[in-house]
Each structure stands twice: as structure tokens, then as C-alpha cells.
Amino acid sequence: MADTAVGLHIDGCLFSHAEEDAxxxxxxxxxxxxxxILIQRYQQPVYSLVCRLMNNPGDASxxxxxxxxxxxxxxxxxxxxxxxxxWIYRIAVNEAYNHRRWFCRHxxxxxxxxxxxxxxxxxxxxxxxxxSPFEQAADHETRxxxxxALEKLNPKFRAAVVxxxxxxxSYEDIATVLDxxxxxxxSRIMRGREALRNILEGRLExxxxxxxxxxxxTE
Amino acid sequence: MECLSVxxxxxxxxxxxxxxxxxxxxxxxxxGCHQCALESERYSQLRxxxxxxxxxxxxxxxxxxxxxxxxxxxxxxxxxASAWSRWRDRVELSLHNLMRPxxxxxxxxxxxxxxxxxxxxPMFKSAYAFGGPGDIPTMLTTEPLLKYAGPIxxxxxxxxxxxxxxxxxxxxxxxxxxxxGQQNEALRRSIENSLLFTEFRPATTFGRGVASxxxxxxxxxxxxxxxxxx
Numbered sequence: 001m002a003d004t005a006v007g008l009h010i011d012g013c014l015f016s017h018a019e020e021d022a023x024x025x026x027x028x029x030x031x032x033x034x035x036x037i038l039i040q041r042y043q044q045p046v047y048s049l050v051c052r053l054m055n056n057p058g059d060a061s062x063x064x065x066x067x068x069x070x071x072x073x074x075x076x077x078x079x080x081x082x083x084x085x086x087w088i089y090r091i092a093v094n095e096a097y098n099h100r101r102w103f104c105r106h107x108x109x110x111x112x113x114x115x116x117x118x119x120x121x122x123x124x125x126x127x128x129x130x131x132s133p134f135e136q137a138a139d140h141e142t143r144x145x146x147x148x149a150l151e152k153l154n155p156k157f158r159a160a161v162v163x164x165x166x167x168x169x170s171y172e173d174i175a176t177v178l179d180x181x182x183x184x185x186x187s188r189i190m191r192g193r194e195a196l197r198n199i200l201e202g203r204l205e206x207x208x209x210x211x212x213x214x215x216x217x218t219e
Numbered sequence: 220m221e222c223l224s225v226x227x228x229x230x231x232x233x234x235x236x237x238x239x240x241x242x243x244x245x246x247x248x249x250x251g252c253h254q255c256a257l258e259s260e261r262y263s264q265l266r267x268x269x270x271x272x273x274x275x276x277x278x279x280x281x282x283x284x285x286x287x288x289x290x291x292x293x294x295x296x297x298x299x300a301s302a303w304s305r306w307r308d309r310v311e312l313s314l315h316n317l318m319r320p321x322x323x324x325x326x327x328x329x330x331x332x333x334x335x336x337x338x339x340x341p342m343f344k345s346a347y348a349f350g351g352p353g354d355i356p357t358m359l360t361t362e363p364l365l366k367y368a369g370p371i372x373x374x375x376x377x378x379x380x381x382x383x384x385x386x387x388x389x390x391x392x393x394x395x396x397x398x399x400g401q402q403n404e405a406l407r408r409s410i411e412n413s414l415l416f417t418e419f420r421p422a423t424t425f426g427r428g429v430a431s432x433x434x435x436x437x438x439x440x441x442x443x444x445x446x447x448x449x
Contacts, residue, residue: 030297035289043285047277061281068285072292139271146268164234165269171236190230197265 020084027075035072042085043068045167046092052162053096055151056103063099067092082176086169090177093159100155149199157192164189222248222255229259233266363388363431364420368413378406379436382414386428388421390414396434410437 026034047064051057070091078087150158156178163169163177174185225248231237232245249256363384383392393414395407421428 030293032289032293035293036286039282039285039289043277043282044274047281048275051275057275060275061278061284064277064281065284065288069288069292072289073296142268143272146272161269165266166272168270171234186231186236189234190227193230193262193265196269197261200265 021080024075024078024080024084027072038071039068042088045085046088049089049092049162049167050096052150052166053093053155053159054100059099059103063092063095067095070095082173086173086176089163089167089169089173090179093163093177097155145200145203146196149196149203152199153192153195157188157195160185160188161192161196165193222252225249225252225255226258229255229262233259233262359423360425361423363422363433366418366420368417377436377438378410379434380410380414382419382433382435384419384421384431384433386421386430388419388428390417390419413437 023034023037027038043064046067047060050060050063050067054060054063067088071088078084082090150162153161159178160174163174164171169177171182171185171189174189175182178185178188180188225245228237228241228245232242235242237245249259366388377397379396381394381396382390385391393410395410419433422431423429
């Protein structure tokens with residue numbers, strides 16, 4: 001099968017450039033395993049991104065399905081100008097925008113009745129054996145406040161902040177995903193963080209008594 | 220650098236998105252300005268809190284839905300088969316899905332039919348087999364049979380007579396069909412005498428006697444002979 005020929009495998013979190021090329025080649029050849037690898041690799045990040053870009057996470061599954069449908073159908077059009085991840089994220093962001101526009105136009109006022117998708121689920125990270133139950137509860141509350149603040153953020157700023165601080169994309173990749181200039185990305189991230197800080201001010205007491213470090217970025 | 224300018228660049232500074240020269244200038248300013256350092260620290264903490272947000276877990280059925288989507292797209296793009304074979308496969312699948320629910324009832328019905336038939340056949344057979352040797356098949360129509368004839372001889376001429384029989388086989392009327400020559404009266408008496416001692420078994424339909432008509436011919440040869448024709 002083509003899969004073994006190109007040596008596809010999921011190894012770690014990141015694809016090397018060669019592995020990504022092999023995956024795209026296998027996808028263009030119609031390899032079933034390549035489709036499976038793509039799903040396994042990008043299903044969770046895309047879902048997580050879409051959830052945070054949407055005001056209504058209950059629709060995230062449908063949007064993710066649409067994203068992957070477009071990815072599968074248009075993989076032949078992927079030229080490798082950006083990374084596969086960036087390309088998929090761009091489709092995801094556009095789909096989320098389109099859905100939000102549709103949602104705002106139709107003013108849907110439905111309330112999810114206890115559906116699984118209506119209430120966000122989180123992967124691990126919530127429990128730290130070294131922290132007391134009080135600290136864990138405080139962490140949980142802090143995260144909930146940050147999530148709520150993100151939802152209140154302007155969608156454009158939110159997308160930039162999410163892509164930078166949660167998905168850890170570079171400024172250049174964010175510019176590609178959002179199809180804006182680098183300066184716009186910097187501006188949106190800065191203004192998004194500022195707005196987020198203003199929303200959280202008073203509700204979330206930032207730790208000001210920490211030891212101040214003058215070297216937050218590695219040289 | 221002024222504080223306002225520094226605070227506008229601190230976000231990029233934290234992300235390492237400034238040039239080396241700017242970084243040095245910003246770092247110098249932050250070392251000397253407590254307010255700007257505090258601002259930078261707040262941004263840094265906010266960024267840490269954002270990064271510590273847990274990842275969302277996709278619903279359990281999402282993988283299955285995506286696999287279905289992948290399968291459909293693969294079939295659309297790399298199906299390989301011609302439109303005719305795809306159409307044939309679809310028809311075969313539809314037929315299969317249609318016939319599958321009927322398979323068990325059909326086999327059950329066939330088995331029941333075979334069982335009932337094999338059970339009932341001996342019953343039909345016994346209805347014929349247990350009858351005596353003289354039994355008349357009930358399902359048939361029989362003609363009247365001559366039981367015995369009177370010992371009268373025809374010396375003069377031949378004659379053909381139609382007899383009407385009742386359901387008991389008794390003669391209730393007769394008609395002389397052919398009378399050759401002028402010997403009517405003598406022949407008539409001879410026929411009447413002969414018929415007086417002649418008896419028949421009645422014709423039957425479904426085993427029951429019915430009225431019937433027979434034609435008999437008397438011959439004037441040396442020994443009288445009667446041909447009976449129903």
C-alpha cells in the first residue's frame with residue numbers, strides 16, 4: 001500500500017516537513033490510513049480551536065465536520081506554501097466565522113438541553129497531585145473566568161489571542177490563518193490581551209506579589 | 220524609551236516578536252521602570268493563564284463522523300469503479316437490503332409448506348387405498364352397466380332401442396330407434412319381453428345414482444346379443 005511506501009506514522013505531536021509531505025502525497029493518492037492519521041492528528045486541535053472561536057460550542061462538532069470535509073476535498077489544492085496545520089486552521093477559522101455570521105443573521109435562541117457538546121469537556125490538566133483541593137478549585141474557577149472573558153472578547157481579537165496564546169502559532173502563521181498582515185496580527189494580539197485584562201480586572205486577582213523578572217523571554 | 224511606547228510593545232516583547240535592538244532597549248527600560256515592569260508581569264501572567272487552559276475533548280462520536288466523511292470523499296475521488304459498476308453495486312445493495320428481511324419468513328414458509336404437504340399426502344392416498352374392490356371411485360362419473368338380460372331371442376330382425384333409466388337403474392321408458400321391415404308389432408312385443416327381465420346398474424356421478432339414457436341394439440343372429448351404449 002502507498003502508506004508503507006511513504007512511511008506514514010504518528011510520532012509525537014509535530015510532523016516534520018518530510019512527514020507532512022508524505023502525508024499530503026498519501027492523501028492525494030487516496031490512502032485510507034492517511035485519512036485516518038489526519039483525523040487522529042488534527043481532530044482535537046481543530047475542535048478545541050473551533051470551540052473557543054464560537055459563542056455556541058454546541059455547534060463545534062458540525063463545524064469540525066465541515067472543516068474536514070473541505071480539507072479532504074481540497075487537499076489536492078494544498079501547495080505547501082504554509083504548513084498543513086496552518087492551512088487546516090485557516091479553513092477552521094473561516095468556517096467558524098461563516099457559521100457565526102449565519103448564527104447572528106438567524107438570531108437563533110436555542111438552548112442546548114444538557115447535550116454533551118453544550119458543556120465543555122477538558123483534557124486532563126485539571127488535577128495536579130501536588131496541589132491542594134483548595135488550590136485545584138481556585139484553578140478551576142480561574143480557568144472558568146478566563147474562558148468566560150474569552151467569550152466576551154471581540155471575535156477578531158479573540159481569534160488572534162487564541163491562535164497565539166493557546167494554539168501557540170507564530171505571528172507569521174497567524175497572519176496566514178487570518179489572512180491579514182503581520183502588523184494587524186500584532187495589533188490584534190496586543191489589543192486582545194489588553195481587552196482580556198480589562199475584562200478580568202477585578203474578577204481575577206493577578207498575582208502581583210510574584211518576584212519580578214526582567215527576563216521573560218529567552219535571549 | 221518612553222513608558223507609553225514600551226507598554227505598546229510589551230506584548231510583542233513577551234512573544235519575542237521584536238528585533239534584538241528593540242529587545243535590549245525594552246529590557247533596559249523595564250529594569251528601571253517599576254510600573255512598566257508590573258505591566259509586563261501582568262501580561263505575562265495573563266499569557267500563562269491562557270496557556271494553561273485545558274484542551275477541549277471532542278465528543279465521542281466525532282471521530283466516527285469524520286471517518287464517514289473521509290470514506291465518502293475517498294469514494295467520490297478515488298472510487299476507481301465506473302459509474303455503471305457503482306450503479307450496479309448500489310442496486311445490489313438495495314436488493315440485498317430489501318430481500319434480507321424477507322429471507323427468514325420465506326424459508327419458514329417453504330419449510331412449513333413442505334411439512335404440511337408431506338403430512339397431508341398420506342391422508343389423500345389412504346382415501347383411495349382403503350376402499351374395497353367393488354367400490355366405485357367417488358370422484359368419477361360412471362355409465363350404466365347391464366346387470367342381466369332376459370333370456371329372449373331375436374329371431375326375426377335386428378333393432379336399436381333407447382332406454383331411459385332412473386337413478387335406481389330401472390327402465391322407465393324406451394324408444395325403438397330403428398325398425399327394419401314391417402314386423403313392428405311382433406318386434407315390439409319381443410323387445411318388451413326382453414326388457415321386462417333386463418336390469419341395469421344405474422349411472423353414477425360422485426358415487427350417487429342418476430337418471431340416464433342407454434342405447435341397446437338387439438341382433439337377430441343365432442344367439443341373442445345385446446350391445447349397450449350409454
